[in-house]
Amino acid sequence: MDTKTLVLLARHDQTEAMRVAAGLTIFGHTVRLVFMGREVEDTLENRAQADLLELAEIEPRSTLQTSELPYVPPAELCAMCLSADAVLNL
């Protein structure tokens, strides 16, 4: 067993991305979650998954400068992906 550093790019299904990100921490992986291209939709499902992220100690970020989430600039995102053991795309 080997814990990894994972970058999870939330592009299509935000709810699923949050669920998967939280689940991945179960075996001790470090998970970085980045929402890409649009604001996180304010739905009941997303709020529930956001609570899970908090429990899993994942601090999501966003590629949108206007987001309420901390902004991740392109160069930093690139570095994050390069240093990760795996990049997942949801």
Add this chain to the structure above:
Amino acid sequence: MELMYVVSSRDARALLPPLLRATRRRGIEWGAFFTGEGAAILGDAECAALLSGAARAVVCEHSWQRHGDGESCPIELGSQTDHSAMIARTYKVISL
């Protein structure tokens, strides 16, 4: 495992079979985890048949209930816990 496919998109329906055939030809140990809309791909008979060569192939039960075709599942039903465990045991991960 040497290689693991994480399938979360319906678009992988066209990509996955040739990749799995190539992986099998290399004779390496590989696995697959299906989640989200990727679970819908398991309705494809060709994909399901190719997965018989996996060291382990698992679909998130929640995703299968949501995106599966209602038929019996062709591979092992699991959870995000299995996903996390499989990644811990895998050298390379490919996300589709």
